[in-house]
Amino acid sequence: MYIQYTMNQLTLPMDLEEDIPQNHLIRVVNAAVDRLDDAIFDAAYPGGGRDSYHPKMLTKVIIYAYTQRMYSSRQIAKAVRENVMFMWVAGRQRPDFRTINRFRSERMKAVLETVFTAVLQFLADEKYVQLDHYFVDGTKIEANANRYTFVWGKAVVKHKAKLQENVQTLFAAIEEAEKQEEGAHSGRDLCELGESSGITSEKLEIAVKQLEERLQENPKDKPLKKAVRVLRKDLLPRLQKYESHEDILGNRNSYSKTDKDATFMRMKEDHMRNGQLKPGYNVQIGTENQFILGYSVHQRPTDTRCLIPHLEKVKSQLGKLPRTIIADAGYGGEENYDYLEQNEADAIVKYSTYHREKSKAWQKDISKIDNWTYNTEQDTWTCAAGQTLIFRRVSKEKTESGYEIEHRHYRSSSCEGCPLKPQCTKAQGEREIKVSMKYLRLKNQAREKLRSEEGYALAVRRMIEPEPVFGDMKNNRGFRRFLLRGLPKVSLEVGWLSLAHNLLKKAAVDAKNKGAKHIQAA
Template identity: 70%
Template sequence: MYIQYTMDQLYLPMDLEEDIPQNHLVRVVNDMVNRINDKIFAAAYPGGGRHSYHPKMLTKIILYAYTQRIYSSRQIAKAVRETIPFMWLAGRQRPDFRTINRFRSERMKDVLESLFTALLELLTQGGYVKLDHYFVDGTKIEANANRYTFVWRKAVVRYKMKLQEKVRVLFQTIEVQEQQENLAHEDADLAELGESASLSSEAMEQTLRKLETQLNEQPKDKPLKKAVRLLKKDYLPRMQRYERQEETCGERNSYSKTDPDATFMRMKEDHMKNGQLKPGYNVQAGTENQFIVGYSVHQRPTDTRCLIPHLKQLQRRLGQLPKTVVADAGYGGEENYAYLEKENCEALVKYNTFHRETSKSWKTDPGKLENWTYDEENDQWICRNGRKLGFVRESRSQLDSGYEVKLRVYRSENCEDCPLKSGCTKAKGNREIRVSMTYLRYKEQAREKLRSEEGRTLSARRMA
C-alpha cells in the first residue's frame, strides 16, 4: 500500500553530486572558480599559524550565495550545513559565519579586483565577451550612514572666512594695545599675519606660541591673557576643524560625518517626495551580452563626469577599450565625446535634447539653434526670419576636470522690428548666442548614428 520508508537505512550513492542536475547553476560557479589561477589568492595568505580553509572553496560558496540572494554570513553558514549545493561546494566542510565574514571583508577585499579580471578573461576566452558593444549606465546607492549628519563645503568655507575675520580683528586689537603701551618688543609678524589674505591653523599656532611667551613675561596683561585663552580654546580648534572638513570634501560639495566617503545626492527612491538629498555613491556598470564587464564607484552625483574615469578603469583592468560605447543622455557631454573620439571608440551616446528635437514644438520654435542655418563661408548664423548673427568674440572656459570649452559668441545687428522676437528671446536688446562648434559637430555625428538602423537596434538592446 505504501512505498517502503525508513530512516535507519544507509542509501547509496553517498556522493552529493549525484543529487545536483547537470545544468544547475552551482556547477557553473564551481567550474569558473576552479579555472582561476591559485596565485591570485596567494597574496592574501602570508602563511603561518593553523591551516586555513581553501580560498577557492570560500569563494565558491560566497559567489553562489550571492546568486541566490543570500548575503548574510550567518545565512551562508546555515546553508553550508543544510543545503545540498552549498554542502557539495564546501566538500562537507563547515566554516562558521565569522570565517566567512572575515574572508570576504578582509582577505577577499584585496583579491576582488584580480578575481573579477580573471573571470572576465575566462568569459573572453569562451567568446561570451568581445568588447564590441559596451552598454553603460549608472545608479545611485544610498550609503549606510546617517542622513542628517552632513557637512556642506560652502558652509565650511563661509564659516572659515568669518572666523578668519574674527582672528584678524583680535590680532589688530593686540597690536594697537602694544603700540599704546609702547612695549619694547613689538611683534611685526603679528601685524603681517593680521593683514594676510588667508589665515591657516598652522600660522595661528605659531602666533599663539609667541603670544604665550609674551604672556609669561607679562602675566598681568589681562587683554593678552584673554586673547591667548580665546585663541587656544576657541579659534584655533575651530580653524583646525574647518580645514579638516575642507580637506575631506576635496572637490565635492558635501560629505556625511558617519561615512566621509559618501556624498549627498538625489536618489531615485524619494519616499518623502521632497527631493531630499541623501548620502550615497554613484555606481557605474557596463555590460555586454548581459555580463557585467566593468564597474566603478564614484562620489560625483552626475553621470557625465563618471564616464571617463569608468572607461579608464576598464582599460587598466582589461588592457583595451570597447569598440562602441552605448549610453543615454546623461553621458552626452562635449568632454566625453572628445575622449571617445581620441580613443577611437564609436560613440552611440545620446545628448540631453536628442528626443526633444523630434517634437513639433521644438521644430517650430524660432529660438532654437537647431532650426537656424549656419553660413560657414561668412561665419554667421541666419535665424528663422532671415536675420544674420555675426561673430563677435571667442571665450574660453575650463571645467573642473581641466577640459577647455571654446565658445564662439554671435550677435544680431538688429532685432527691433522682428515679428518672431517674442518667441525667440526674452532679452530687451538684440539676440546673442554662445556656441561650441566642437560640441555641435559631436551632436551631429551622434544624431546621425543614433537614427541609423544599427543605432536604433543598439539603443533598444541597451534597455535590456
C-alpha cells in the first residue's frame, strides 16, 4: 500500500552525486572552475594563519548562487547547509556568510578579472565565441545607497562662492576697525587674503591663527573676538566641508552620501514611475553570441564618455580589440570614432542624426550643411541659395578627457536680400558655420559602413545581443540593485554576474545542441 519508509535508511552518509542529473548546471560550473590553474588564486592568499577554504570551492559556490538569483551572503551560506547542489559542489564544507562575503568582495578583487578572462578563453577554445564582433551597450543599475542623501556639484560651487564673499567681507570689516585704532596692526595680510579669488581652507587657517595671536595681545577687543569665533566655529569648517565635497565629486555633478562613488542618474525603471534621479552606476558590457566578452562600471550617466575606458579595459584583458565594434547612437562622436580608427577597428557605430538623415524633412532642410556642397580645393562651402561661405578662422576646444577638437569657421560674404534666409538661419547678420572636418570625414565613413550589407546586418544583430543579456540579469535573475558599496566592490559584483551569465549561457547552448542531435538521430 505504501513505499517502505524509515529514517534509519539515512544513517550512512549519502552519495550526493547520485541525486544530480548529468546535464545539470552545477556540473557545468564545477567543470569550468576545475579547468582554472590553481596559480591564478595565489595573489589572493599571501600565506600565514590557519588553512583557508579552497578558493575554487568558494568560486563554484558563488557563481552557482548568482545563477540561482542568490546574492546575499547569508542566503548562500544557508544554501550550503541545506541545498543538495551546494552541498555537493562545496564537498560538504560549510563556510559561513562572513567567509563568503569576504572572499567575493576582498579576496578576489585582484583575481576575479583573471578568472573571467580564463573562463572566456576556454569558451573561445571550444568555439562558443570567436572574439571577432563586439556588441557594446550599457545600462544603469541602482546603487546600495539612500536615494535622498545627496550632494550636488552646482550647489557646492554656489555655497562655496557665497562663503568666500562672507570671508572677504569679514576681513574688510576687521581691516577697517584696525585702521581706526592708533598703533594697531595694519591688517594688510588679511586684506590681501580677502581680495584673492581663491580662498582655500589652508590659507584661511593661517589667517585665523594670525587673528588669534592678535587677540592674545588685546583680549578685550570684542569685535575681533567675535570675528575669530565666527571664523573658527563656522566659516572654516564649512569651507573644509565644501572642499571635501569637491574632492569626492571630481568631474561628476552629484554623489550619494551613503555610497560616495555612486552618481545620481535618471533610471528607465523607477520605483515611483516619474523618472526621478537615483544613485547608481553605468554598467557597460560587450557581447558576442550573447556571451559577455568584457564588462566595466562607470560613474558617468551617459554612454558616450564610457566607450574608450571600457575598450581600454577590454584591450588590457584580451591583448587586443576585437576586429569590429558595434554600438548604438549613444556612442557616436568624433573622439570615439578617432579612437577606433587609431586602433584599426571597424566602427559600426551610429551617430545621433543617422536615422533623421533618411527622412525627407531632413533632406529638404536647407539649413543643414549636409545638404550643402563643399569645395575641397578652395576650402569653401556653397549653400542652397548659391552663396559661398569662405574660411575665416580656426578654433580649438578640449573635452573632459583632454581630447582636442578643431573647428573651422566659415562665413558668407552677404546674406542680405536672400529669399531663403528665413529658412536657412535666424541670425541677423551673415550666416556662419562651425565644422570639424575630421568628424565630418569619420562620420561619412561610419555612414558608408552602416549602409553596407554587412554593416546593416550587424546593426540589426546588435538589437538581440546585449539587450537580452541585460534583460536576463534584471528580469530573469532579479538583479536590479547592487548589494555592495563603492566602485571597486560594485565592479566585483558585475564580474561575478558576468561569470554566472556566461556559464549559464554555455549550459543552455549545450542543452540546445544536445536536443538538436537527438532530433536528428530520431
